[in-house]
Amino acid sequence: MTERATRAADLREWHITTPVTPDAVAKLRAGDIVYLTGVVFTARDGVYEHTLKQGHEPPPGLCELTNVTMQSSPAGVEVSPGVYEVASLQATAGFRYAQYMDAFLEKFGVKLVIGKAGMAREVYQSVFQKHGAACLSTMGYGLGAIYGKAVERVRQVYWAKELGISEALWVLEVKELGPLLVEGDTLGNSFFEGANQEINRNLEKLYQGLKQPIFRRLGEEQEPGRELF
Amino acid sequence: MPTALDLIAQEAIYRAAYEANRRAAVAVPLDGLRAYERARDGESRPLARYVLAQMVDNFKLAVAEGRPMCGDTGLPRYYVKIGNEAAPEGGFVALERALRQAVAEVTHDIQLRANRVHPLTRRNPGNNVGVFAPSVDYSFEPDADWLEITAVHKGGLFGTDYRMLFPGDGIDGIKRFLLDNMAAFARRGLSCPPVTVGVGIGGAKDQCVRLSKEAACLRVQGDRHPDPTVAALEDELTELGNKTGFGAMGLGGDTTVLDVHAEIAYTHTGGTPVAISQFCHAYRRCTARLYPDGHAEYRGDPQWFTPYYRREGIS
Ligand code: SF4
Numbered sequence: 172m173t174e175r176a177t178r179a180a181d182l183r184e185w186h187i188t189t190p191v192t193p194d195a196v197a198k199l200r201a202g203d204i205v206y207l208t209g210v211v212f213t214a215r216d217g218v219y220e221h222t223l224k225q226g227h228e229p230p231p232g233l234c235e236l237t238n239v240t241m242q243s244s245p246a247g248v249e250v251s252p253g254v255y256e257v258a259s260l261q262a263t264a265g266f267r268y269a270q271y272m273d274a275f276l277e278k279f280g281v282k283l284v285i286g287k288a289g290m291a292r293e294v295y296q297s298v299f300q301k302h303g304a305a306c307l308s309t310m311g312y313g314l315g316a317i318y319g320k321a322v323e324r325v326r327q328v329y330w331a332k333e334l335g336i337s338e339a340l341w342v343l344e345v346k347e348l349g350p351l352l353v354e355g356d357t358l359g360n361s362f363f364e365g366a367n368q369e370i371n372r373n374l375e376k377l378y379q380g381l382k383q384p385i386f387r388r389l390g391e392e393q394e395p396g397r398e399l400f
Numbered sequence: 401m402p403t404a405l406d407l408i409a410q411e412a413i414y415r416a417a418y419e420a421n422r423r424a425a426v427a428v429p430l431d432g433l434r435a436y437e438r439a440r441d442g443e444s445r446p447l448a449r450y451v452l453a454q455m456v457d458n459f460k461l462a463v464a465e466g467r468p469m470c471g472d473t474g475l476p477r478y479y480v481k482i483g484n485e486a487a488p489e490g491g492f493v494a495l496e497r498a499l500r501q502a503v504a505e506v507t508h509d510i511q512l513r514a515n516r517v518h519p520l521t522r523r524n525p526g527n528n529v530g531v532f533a534p535s536v537d538y539s540f541e542p543d544a545d546w547l548e549i550t551a552v553h554k555g556g557l558f559g560t561d562y563r564m565l566f567p568g569d570g571i572d573g574i575k576r577f578l579l580d581n582m583a584a585f586a587r588r589g590l591s592c593p594p595v596t597v598g599v600g601i602g603g604a605k606d607q608c609v610r611l612s613k614e615a616a617c618l619r620v621q622g623d624r625h626p627d628p629t630v631a632a633l634e635d636e637l638t639e640l641g642n643k644t645g646f647g648a649m650g651l652g653g654d655t656t657v658l659d660v661h662a663e664i665a666y667t668h669t670g671g672t673p674v675a676i677s678q679f680c681h682a683y684r685r686c687t688a689r690l691y692p693d694g695h696a697e698y699r700g701d702p703q704w705f706t707p708y709y710r711r712e713g714i715s
Contacts, residue, residue: 264557320461381576
């Protein structure tokens with residue numbers, strides 16, 4: 172259904188293989204749809220901490236193999252010693268990893284980051300642009316079965332003992348992993364920021380006449396139109 | 401005391417706990433599936449419609465292939481309703497052991513994500529079982545000899561919040577809280593809308609948080625509270641939630657909220673504690689009713705909020 176549905180929604184669709192070329196990444200625009208074939212590795216809190224704070228090097232050969240990462244811990248298990256399977260796959264909210272992106276893109280040579288819901292536009296402009304990288308978002312979210320089916324094989328799982336299975340670095344062979352939304356492109360555009368502007372105009376009207384709560388909480392944002400990260 | 405024949409066998413309890421848990425992770429119950437299909441068919445924005453179509457396709461693919469429908473399989477938890485005449489073999493300690501064992505086995509067999517970790521050391525036992533995990537809540541039912549085990553896979557780092565309101569905040573205070581909750585969590589689709597919203601109003605603080613989660617997860621689409629004041633509020637809040645226009649994935653659309661379910665508890669005369677929980681589009685639950693002869697019936701409607709549970713008419 173995908174090609175037809177993508178057209179119906181008036182979206183541009185790309186089918187890209189890994190490692191992605193600088194040229195392929197530069198062509199992506201916020202709001203496009205991407206399907207990926209090749210190899211993708213996962214990294215989230217555990218891997219960022221392990222490599223960027225504790226200084227461990229990327230697993231040998233990984234950076235030559237792929238430059239696409241996913242902020243994810245797959246729903247998968249070790250079916251026999253060293254052999255893993257993935258049933259379902261989804262990314263986690265990426266905004267909380269913005270702080271790691273500069274060092275991470277540098278150290279791993281990553282050009283595509285797949286997360287959930289993207290990051291602030293300023294991060295794309297100050298970090299992603301510099302590295303010629305783009306930020307993709309899973310859709311839905313939670314199209315776990317669809318993304319899980321795209322995993323053809325688990326090549327390797329690194330650091331399962333040190334970080335635990337849900338924070339380990341999984342190397343996944345994927346075929347047509349998608350649909351993924353281009354959230355932040357190499358020009359520094361964020362697709363969500365566009366959607367937010369329209370929604371905020373609408374929200375303002377709904378808030379009219381509703382007072383602030385009598386008792387407020389210290390240290391919290393009071394402006395509903397702002398992002399909270 | 402019940403005779404040995406009346407006991408609900410340990411093995412049957414384990415099997416029902418396993419099966420309800422497995423089904424919950426894979427198959428969205430019918431009321432949810434229909435509600436997402438309706439949202440898709442009624443959606444006026446092409447992009448939101450595209451996203452909703454993907455969600456429905458994903459639900460169907462998950463069932464066809466026995467895969468968890470979201471890669472984040474949430475925190476598996478149980479709600480157990482116990483008939484007043486029901487007697488589990490080995491007692492309730494054995495029942496709880498069966499629930500823990502079922503979580504560990506399902507985690508392995510259908511590849512749930514091992515989500516549960518020590519909150520400080522982050523150590524992961526790898527099977528979703530640990531200190532206070534899985535969480536289990538109980539309720540009772542008069543004149544019944546069955547046990548009901550409802551498994552819920554509650555996802556989402558986002559969507560739950562608590563606010564101490566006061567009588568002077570009025571209904572407007574609850575409306576504003578809902579808007580704030582949507583603006584915080586439906587933005588960029590962090591809570592994975594369209595969501596089913598539970599609102600817990602009154603009681604003590606912990607009670608309203610618990611009720612909001614149960615209201616979000618354990619009532620079916622379209623269900624209304626028996627108290628007409630509460631039911632009217634449910635309608636009003638559902639409409640308000642959708643007027644925000646966040647839509648599927650927060651990209652802008654007609655359906656942000658499938659339904660709002662509110663629960664009330666009598667509260668302190670000076671305050672109105674309120675909690676809101678969002679049940680993400682990984683709308684995962686399954687209920688098994690287990691009879692003393694060991695046979696189990698599975699269904700999508702937990703029927704958790706019975707008149708007895710709400711203590712309706714009891715003063
Ligand atoms: S909030 Fe729900 S649908 Fe979204 S990623 Fe988490 S479990 Fe999946």
